[in-house]
Amino acid sequence: MRADAQRNYARLLAVAEEEIALNGADASLEQIARVAGVGSGTVRRHFPNRHALLAAVFRDHVETLCAHARDRVGRPDPRAALLEWLNAVTTSAATIRGLAMALNRDQVTGDEHEHCATGQLTEAGEPLVRQAAAVLAPGVTIADLLALITGIALATEHHPDPAAEANRLLSLAVTGLSPAP
Amino acid sequence: MRADAQRNYARLLAVAEEEIALNGADASLEQIARVAGVGSGTVRRHFPNRHALLAAVFRDHVETLCAHARDRVGRPDPRAALLEWLNAVTTSAATIRGLAMALNRDQVTGDEHEHCATGQLTEAGEPLVRQAAAVLAPGVTIADLLALITGIALATEHHPDPAAEANRLLSLAVTGLSPAP
DNA sequence: TACGATACGGAGACCCCCGCCGTTTAGCAA
DNA sequence: TTGCTAAACGGCGGGGGTCTCCGTATCGTA
Known part of the structure; x- marks a missing residue:
């Protein structure tokens, strides 16, 4: 170059x-x-294309989140480990303007790029999910969690305090909006 | 005219x-x-403006959903009533292309129009939420639920079967991705 | 120092949004 | 039926964005 x-x-x-x-x-x-x-x-x-630019711009942020995930593999409390990471991802997605949309967009493209943002987060988060499988609702995948988080981030983009609101919604979803009686 | x-x-x-x-x-x-x-x-x-066009296009759909909600007020099982309605909203938001984005957009504008789509759904859904308050997590509002649904719909737009996927995610959020131990 | 590969800049084609205004036409009244 | 007027129409022009392509300037090497 x-x-x-x-x-x-x-x-x-x-x-x-x-x-x-x-x-x-x-x-x-x-x-x-x-x-x-x-x-x-x-x-x-x-x-x-725009996607390439977004990927480059957010690369460091995504890498940080991946490292964050790897740090938490093997922790004694798998549930706490996973939730901490999900909160971190949510905070980033809600705070860093454009990131949520970028993540959403490359879920759309269908992950043909293994090294796209969603792909990386999926790879990094999967072990945390596997570890915590016992305390998760049956059928929950890392893809589900990421989809939910990007959705929440998109939906709270307008809010005065997006990160707080997004994390609140995530918490509600984690513990259940209306757990079965 | x-x-x-x-x-x-x-x-x-x-x-x-x-x-x-x-x-x-x-x-x-x-x-x-x-x-x-x-x-x-x-x-x-x-x-x-575009918003006016979207509002007009989706007006009937939204009105149908509102009627659906009103029908369910006073049902013997408030939880079931609410959940049925949430499923209906989710299905529409995930199936009708553009609706989710429209809903998201007018949450952004901050509901200065009382009669915008989100405003109508809020008004129609609020009684259902109030009825079901006893079986909901504390602090859950109709706005939260609509935000979550539009987020889920946006995030599953790409999926082969958006309605099924969106409803699945909603169910997970309702019963809890990882209910506290 | 000279030269070839590499990167640069911007022009051109195409599309979109938005405001504006001259022209047409529907519908009422004589 | 015939005029008339206000309402509705169509499309032009300006501003901006994306994407492709090519002549030109520049870097790095022989």
Whole structure:
């Protein structure tokens, strides 16, 4: 990779992060190019489509969450371990503008990319779910949990305090909105 | 309302319904105008903004759900009554393309319109929630339930059988993903 | 230093949203 | 039936976005 390409890549990533934080997952690529001071062709060369850009922007965040999950494998209390992680994921999804939509989008694409955000989170979270299987409702999968979390994050995007609201909804779902009598 | 205006309104509504079923809540207004064989100004006159169009298109569906709720007020088993209604809402939100996004959008706008879709569903569902309060987790509101449902519907939009998947997730949330030990 | 590969910038084609305004037409009244 | 007027229509123009493509500038090496 040429030096100028590297510079532009880094610059674009930084600008994209700001712009997405400001305007959500469908921020204008054109605008990002303008702010970064490069031609629109350049952003498109580094990131062929919006999905690629989102993946790059959120890569670190996702990686952090995955590490968080791995740390919790083998903990003495599997239920607590899983719930802590789910809370962390929820907080990120609700706080980091655009992340929830990005996760939702690549669930749609059907995980053809093993290394997409949802794929990574699935892989990292699966052991936690397996460990906690005994205390989970039968049939619950890591995919279910991630779908629910992205859904909750999308639905609470507007709220004054999205993270708090999202976590509250998640807690309700975990313990049961209306447990059987 | 003039006769030609009435004709165009009806025609636009029909075309919009198809187009939204095909392309989701952000179908092209321009395209709708083309298919309906009217100028783009006409669609904009009848529906000043996208939200107005969505509201009109989904009005009947929402009204049906509200009636469904009113039917169930006063039933002997309040829990069953509420859950049946929640399932119905979930099925609609997951099946009718664009509805979930529309509901989500007007939760965002903050219900300044009392008669918007979410507002109507809130009003209709509130008695069911009140009735069932004794068997609900403390603090659960009708707004929470609707938010959760729209979130679930958004998250399962891609699934081969969205309604089944959405209802499954809802059931899990109702009985608890991992009820406390 | 010269050269080839690589990356850059932006023009062009296409689509969409939105506001505006000249023209047509429905429906009423004479 | 015939005029008339307000309401409704259609589409143009401006602004912006996406995506493709190609001539040009630049980097890194021989």
